[in-house]
Every structure is written in structure tokens, then in C-alpha cells.
Amino acid sequence: MSPDEIDTLIERHLDGLATPEEVRALSQRIEKDSAARQLYLRKARLHAALGAAETQPSEDRTEFNSVPSLTRPRPLAWAASIAGLTTLSLLLWRLLIAPGWEARAAPVATLREISDARWVTPEARFAPGDTLRAGQTLELSAGSAALEFTSGARVTLMGPSIFELTSDKSGFLTLGRLKAEATTPASKGFTVRTRTARVVDIGTQFIAAAAPDGQSRIDVTDGEVHVLLDGSTTAHRLRTGEAMSVEAGSAQVLVRIEPGDGTAAFRFPTIPPPSRDDIADRSRGLATMKVVRGELFLRAPIPSGPPELLLDGNGQNAPDSPRESVFFGPNDSGALLLDLGQPVTISQITTYSWHQSRAAHNRVRAVQKFTLYGFNGDSPPSIETGTSRTGWVPIARVDSDDFFRVMQPVDRPAQQACLIAGANGLIGRYRFLLWEVEPTQSVSQPVLDNTFYAEFDVHGNP
Amino acid sequence: MPPAEDLHERFMRLFLEQEPALLRSVLVFVPHRADARDIVQETAVALWRHFPSYDPERPFLNWACGFARIEVRRFLRTRQRRAQLSEAAAAALMIDEDASPSWNEERARRLQSCRELLAPGQRRMLDDYYLNELPVTELARRHERSEEAVYKMLQRIRHALLQCMQRKETEFAG
Structure with missing residues (x-):
């Protein structure tokens, strides 16, 4: 390969034009040839500097050439690069150059209202009436800011959050929470992307949240939205009152929690009732469930049922039925280990709980609060105290109080089903599943109470 | 904590x-x-x-x-x-x-001043590709060129920028 050919290959790779064979050849060359590496680095660093947009958008404005370089409309990007410049030149930039580049990108939204808003950097403050353009990012450390897109969509950003406007009908939520309303015909299809999901509003109102660790959550407050996950073409439909959370990671997992009808039939809007046909059902004689950390509450007169109860295909027959439930002692957390008896390609995991005491507001033992892990192998890694779970694959985190946005005990549904499913149909292949369960603050006593779990179902194929 | x-x-x-x-x-x-x-x-x-x-x-x-x-x-x-x-x-x-030396503010400044030396059409092309992230099909339409010609133009622009930066680096060192 001649130097010219390497040069061309690098350029083609940087522009995404190179074929897999060409990239393989380039890789081999780079692995063994230091001159090729130097050339690659030179070109790739320029490509990266242009692509990460810390260079200034150009404008035919030679009259401003003496003003030091400033950058694209990413407030922090330029704020960082102007460190050391005088306030005067900053002022010059804001007065003279900023309007220059703003003139090139079409406005996509207007900032309508702010409330106790604190911006991450003082230089990147916005005020009501400000026009916002595609590519601009709002970085709010506290308070809220309401935007109106030219399409008619309205977004209220709640700090701390980072939101980039990408067009008149879309934005990217890196962190934080926002409420979106798309009620005008032109705003139909308004899309909010997070790092794990794309939420398409089809004439409605929803709340999207993105956690620093990549978990996304979508709540539909009115109407209907479609949630598309990265790497998946299947849209998940959510209607009023429904919510979904999406875990980050290569095996994307959806978590959906629904309130039941409060009867022994365990009926939920879309989640099926406890099943006897699942792969973990006791009747198959393969799966076993045991406690590997903490202790079930076994004292009379209201002892927990044995752990195998979770595999019997039944929910409880009454709303406050300890014997038909599996639960840990007060103030205790614990871990339940399910051995499926063989590796299983798991598509869905469902957990059920029910609790309503005589006091109407006391449903504290209905809360589902756990972290689920998987392991495929013959002997699972040991479960010691502490938070590190070396060797286990985290599958999902569930906190149904958070999911239902429980502010008062009475907000909490008494009967709950939590469905965990793979975004592309599969969660993964595991023989062991581990639930690390957490208690919740009691409504009547200064203790933490544990959930009355009724049934755990696992669907999949060996 | x-x-x-x-x-x-x-x-x-x-x-x-x-x-x-x-x-x-x-x-x-x-x-x-x-x-x-x-x-x-x-x-x-x-x-x-x-x-x-x-x-x-x-x-x-x-x-x-x-x-x-x-x-x-x-x-x-x-x-x-x-x-x-x-x-x-x-x-x-x-x-x-x-x-190798890291990408520092000095280099960023050099890149910026080299950009200023590009022809207005070249700068627009660079902005459309890198800043506005327009796909090459759209660039070809806007700039009335074939996609192949757009890629070639981008390569030439990057080449020119690298040469310019190299020149400035030498001047700086000298």
C-alpha cells in the first residue's frame, strides 16, 4: 500500500465511506506501521476537532477577525475555551459575533418563561423571549424553563438538566427531566431522545427523564406516545397513566409497572396475571428459590411463607395475607436466588405483590423495590454484604414508589405487577437470577417494612 | 461525603x-x-x-x-x-x-485562524458537514455538486487546514 493509498483510506474511514475490508486493511497497517499511525493521528485529530465543534462557525466577517476565536452555540464548550479572555472581548463577542452566527441557523424555539432558573454557567444564561436555535443546549442547574417550539410543541425543562434543541420538532435530553406537550397538528411527532430511548409524541403530553447513569423513564400524562429504543425498530405504545423505564447497557431492558384490580384474580391493564406456565414454575420440577442474604420473617403469628411460594403460579387470595406472601423481617434487606436448573434464554420476568392493611392508606408492603441480577454458569458468585456484585450481570433496578411517583402513602397502588422485558425481545441467557430486595418506610411505625411478594414468573426458552 | x-x-x-x-x-x-x-x-x-x-x-x-x-x-x-x-x-x-503533544488551546487557535483563510464556500461546506451535521446527500444538493465531489472537496479542505496548521506551527517554533 503506497502512502497515497493509506492517505485516501484514512480519509475514507473518517468520512464513513470505507468498506469493512478497507477498514480491516487500514487497521492492520496501523497496528504495524508507525508512520501510518502518525498520519492517521494527524488527520483524525483534525476531524475530531472539527467534529467536536470547538472551532468557530465561519461567517464572512473579516471585520471581526481580531476578536479571539469563539465557538458553536454550546455554551460550556465556548465558555471553557474563552477562559482567560477579557470581559471586554466577551462582550464584543456577544454583541457583534453571536448575532452573526445566530443568523445562519433557523430559530426553532423561544424561551417563554423561567422560574427560579439557575444556569450551569453564568455566561450561558437565557431570558424569556430569547430565540433558540438548533444545536443550542440549555443547561439548567436548578429551577425550570419553559420553551415553545415553532412547531407548537411546548417543553418545560426541570433542573438540573441538560437539553439540546435539535430541530423544531425534536430535542436530546442528556440529563434531567422535562415535560413535553404536543397538542398542535404541526407538533405531532415531536420527539425527545435520551441516550437509551426515543420518545415520539403523537398528540399528547409526557414526562421524560434521563438519569446520570443512563436510565431513561417516560410517563404519559395524557394521550399516547411511542417509545423506540436504540437498536430496535419496535415501537412500544404507552397511553395515559402508563410509564416505562429503560435501563442503559447493551441488553436494553424495559421496566413496566402496573396497578392491579385489587382482587385475587390479579388483573392488570396489560401485564398478565401470575402464571403456571412459566419456566420457573414449581410444577416443572426444575427451578428452586432460596434466601441467600437476610432472613425471612418467620415469627408467629404472621410468618412469611417459604421462598418456593414465589414459584407456585398463584398470587395471594387476600390483600393482607402474610402466609401467602414471601417477605423479610423489619429493617432487613435480603436477597432471593432463583436457580432455573438450566441456562434459559429469558424474554420476560414478572414479579407480583399485594398489600392493603385495615388502614386504607397502609399499602407499604406492596412496594416493589429491588435490583435484579443474572448469572449464567454452574455456580453463582457468592453474595456477601456490601453493594458490589462481582460476576453478576445487572439486569434492572425497580422502585415502584418512584415509578408511581408516590408522594403520600395513599398514592401507592395496593396490588402491583412489575414486568421486565428485553427491548429486542430478550433479556439474556441466565441460569441464576438474583433479587436484592429493599424495605420501605412503614406508614405507622418507625421501622422499614418489607414487601409481600406473591409470585415471580420467568418466561423464556432453555 | x-x-x-x-x-x-x-x-x-x-x-x-x-x-x-x-x-x-x-x-x-x-x-x-x-x-x-x-x-x-x-x-x-x-x-x-x-x-x-x-x-x-x-x-x-x-x-x-x-x-x-x-x-x-x-x-x-x-x-x-x-x-x-x-x-x-x-x-x-x-x-x-x-x-505526541496534546490538542491544546494553541492548536485550536491555529485551526481557527486557518479556517478564516478558507474561501467562503469552503467554510460553508465545512460548517454544513461538521457543525450542522448535514448528510452528504443534502450537502450535494445545497452545493450543487455530486456526492463524490463533496467528499473530494471535504478532503481538500482538511488537507489545506492541516498544511496551514503545520505552517503556523513551524512559524511558531521558529
């Missing part, structure tokens, strides 16, 4: 300040921007998880770049969405990159 909210805010501020630099460091090995952004997001996850152990005495960017490189290598090992460099090639580049 400071309250969780403080930690979160502190993390956000540091991360946001360095996000463009992190993206830049990733783009060197994974040139496609959507892929690189995904990697930066994965890096943010890792950084957030490890943030309690971050030593504020250390420069955040250096600390973060270490995580970004781990994520780059993980990405190259696992993803096959489009053709990517081999992990071994990236590892070799990382060693060489460490040995």
Missing part, C-alpha cells in the same frame, strides 16, 4: 465542561459522531459510578479520558454497526497519541 445533590451538580458541571474535549478524544478512534456520542454517554455512566472515588486534586479531563478510552476499546470489541478500526489498532494509536 457531600449530599447526593451536591455530588450530582458537581459531576454535571465538571462533565459538561469537558464534554467537548471528551468527544474529541473519542472521535479520533471512532470517527462516526453518533457512535462517538454513544461512547461519551457510556463514559458518563462510568464516570458517574466512579465519581465518589475521583480525586479533585487531579485534572478531571485526564481522569475522564482514561474511562473514555476503556469505553472506546469496549465499543470496538463489541459493536459491529459499521466498519471500525480493530481494537489492536486503536490501542497502538493510543500509545502513540500519548507520546
Whole structure:
């Protein structure tokens, strides 16, 4: 390969034009040839500097050439690069150059209202009436800011959050929470992307949240939205009152929690009732469930049922039925280990709980609060105290109080089903599943109470 | 330990300040921007998880770049969405990159002044491609050229920028 050919290959790779064979050849060359590496680095660093947009958008404005370089409309990007410049030149930039580049990108939204808003950097403050353009990012450390897109969509950003406007009908939520309303015909299809999901509003109102660790959550407050996950073409439909959370990671997992009808039939809007046909059902004689950390509450007169109860295909027959439930002692957390008896390609995991005491507001033992892990192998890694779970694959985190946005005990549904499913149909292949369960603050006593779990179902194929 | 909210805010501020630099460091090995952004997001996850152990005495960017490189290598090992460099090639580049001068403010300034020397049409092309992230099909339409011609033009522009920067570097050293 001649130097010219390497040069061309690098350029083609940087522009995404190179074929897999060409990239393989380039890789081999780079692995063994230091001159090729130097050339690659030179070109790739320029490509990266242009692509990460810390260079200034150009404008035919030679009259401003003496003003030091400033950058694209990413407030922090330029704020960082102007460190050391005088306030005067900053002022010059804001007065003279900023309007220059703003003139090139079409406005996509207007900032309508702010409330106790604190911006991450003082230089990147916005005020009501400000026009916002595609590519601009709002970085709010506290308070809220309401935007109106030219399409008619309205977004209220709640700090701390980072939101980039990408067009008149879309934005990217890196962190934080926002409420979106798309009620005008032109705003139909308004899309909010997070790092794990794309939420398409089809004439409605929803709340999207993105956690620093990549978990996304979508709540539909009115109407209907479609949630598309990265790497998946299947849209998940959510209607009023429904919510979904999406875990980050290569095996994307959806978590959906629904309130039941409060009867022994365990009926939920879309989640099926406890099943006897699942792969973990006791009747198959393969799966076993045991406690590997903490202790079930076994004292009379209201002892927990044995752990195998979770595999019997039944929910409880009454709303406050300890014997038909599996639960840990007060103030205790614990871990339940399910051995499926063989590796299983798991598509869905469902957990059920029910609790309503005589006091109407006391449903504290209905809360589902756990972290689920998987392991495929013959002997699972040991479960010691502490938070590190070396060797286990985290599958999902569930906190149904958070999911239902429980502010008062009475907000909490008494009967709950939590469905965990793979975004592309599969969660993964595991023989062991581990639930690390957490208690919740009691409504009547200064203790933490544990959930009355009724049934755990696992669907999949060996 | 400071309250969780403080930690979160502190993390956000540091991360946001360095996000463009992190993206830049990733783009060197994974040139496609959507892929690189995904990697930066994965890096943010890792950084957030490890943030309690971050030593504020250390420069955040250096600390973060270490995580970004781990994520780059993980990405190259696992993803096959489009053709990517081999992990071994990236590892070799990382060693060489460490040995060469870093992309500093001086270089950024040089790049900026070299951009100013481009013809207006070239600058518009560069902005449309890198800043506005328009696809080449759209660039071809806007600039009334074939897609092939757009790629060629972009290559020529980058070549010109590199030569200009090289010249300025020599002048600076001299």
C-alpha cells in the first residue's frame, strides 16, 4: 500500500465511506506501521476537532477577525475555551459575533418563561423571549424553563438538566427531566431522545427523564406516545397513566409497572396475571428459590411463607395475607436466588405483590423495590454484604414508589405487577437470577417494612 | 461525603465542561459522531459510578479520558454497526497519541485562524458537514455538486487546514 493509498483510506474511514475490508486493511497497517499511525493521528485529530465543534462557525466577517476565536452555540464548550479572555472581548463577542452566527441557523424555539432558573454557567444564561436555535443546549442547574417550539410543541425543562434543541420538532435530553406537550397538528411527532430511548409524541403530553447513569423513564400524562429504543425498530405504545423505564447497557431492558384490580384474580391493564406456565414454575420440577442474604420473617403469628411460594403460579387470595406472601423481617434487606436448573434464554420476568392493611392508606408492603441480577454458569458468585456484585450481570433496578411517583402513602397502588422485558425481545441467557430486595418506610411505625411478594414468573426458552 | 445533590451538580458541571474535549478524544478512534456520542454517554455512566472515588486534586479531563478510552476499546470489541478500526489498532494509536503533544488551546487557535483563510464556500461546506451535521446527500444538493465531489472537496479542505496548521506551527517554533 503506497502512502497515497493509506492517505485516501484514512480519509475514507473518517468520512464513513470505507468498506469493512478497507477498514480491516487500514487497521492492520496501523497496528504495524508507525508512520501510518502518525498520519492517521494527524488527520483524525483534525476531524475530531472539527467534529467536536470547538472551532468557530465561519461567517464572512473579516471585520471581526481580531476578536479571539469563539465557538458553536454550546455554551460550556465556548465558555471553557474563552477562559482567560477579557470581559471586554466577551462582550464584543456577544454583541457583534453571536448575532452573526445566530443568523445562519433557523430559530426553532423561544424561551417563554423561567422560574427560579439557575444556569450551569453564568455566561450561558437565557431570558424569556430569547430565540433558540438548533444545536443550542440549555443547561439548567436548578429551577425550570419553559420553551415553545415553532412547531407548537411546548417543553418545560426541570433542573438540573441538560437539553439540546435539535430541530423544531425534536430535542436530546442528556440529563434531567422535562415535560413535553404536543397538542398542535404541526407538533405531532415531536420527539425527545435520551441516550437509551426515543420518545415520539403523537398528540399528547409526557414526562421524560434521563438519569446520570443512563436510565431513561417516560410517563404519559395524557394521550399516547411511542417509545423506540436504540437498536430496535419496535415501537412500544404507552397511553395515559402508563410509564416505562429503560435501563442503559447493551441488553436494553424495559421496566413496566402496573396497578392491579385489587382482587385475587390479579388483573392488570396489560401485564398478565401470575402464571403456571412459566419456566420457573414449581410444577416443572426444575427451578428452586432460596434466601441467600437476610432472613425471612418467620415469627408467629404472621410468618412469611417459604421462598418456593414465589414459584407456585398463584398470587395471594387476600390483600393482607402474610402466609401467602414471601417477605423479610423489619429493617432487613435480603436477597432471593432463583436457580432455573438450566441456562434459559429469558424474554420476560414478572414479579407480583399485594398489600392493603385495615388502614386504607397502609399499602407499604406492596412496594416493589429491588435490583435484579443474572448469572449464567454452574455456580453463582457468592453474595456477601456490601453493594458490589462481582460476576453478576445487572439486569434492572425497580422502585415502584418512584415509578408511581408516590408522594403520600395513599398514592401507592395496593396490588402491583412489575414486568421486565428485553427491548429486542430478550433479556439474556441466565441460569441464576438474583433479587436484592429493599424495605420501605412503614406508614405507622418507625421501622422499614418489607414487601409481600406473591409470585415471580420467568418466561423464556432453555 | 457531600449530599447526593451536591455530588450530582458537581459531576454535571465538571462533565459538561469537558464534554467537548471528551468527544474529541473519542472521535479520533471512532470517527462516526453518533457512535462517538454513544461512547461519551457510556463514559458518563462510568464516570458517574466512579465519581465518589475521583480525586479533585487531579485534572478531571485526564481522569475522564482514561474511562473514555476503556469505553472506546469496549465499543470496538463489541459493536459491529459499521466498519471500525480493530481494537489492536486503536490501542497502538493510543500509545502513540500519548507520546505526541496534546490538542491544546494553541492548536485550536491555529485551526481557527486557518479556517478564516478558507474561501467562503469552503467554510460553508465545512460548517454544513461538521457543525450542522448535514448528510452528504443534502450537502450535494445545497452545493450543487455530486456526492463524490463533496467528499473530494471535504478532503481538500482538511488537507489545506492541516498544511496551514503545520505552517503556523513551524512559524511558531521558529
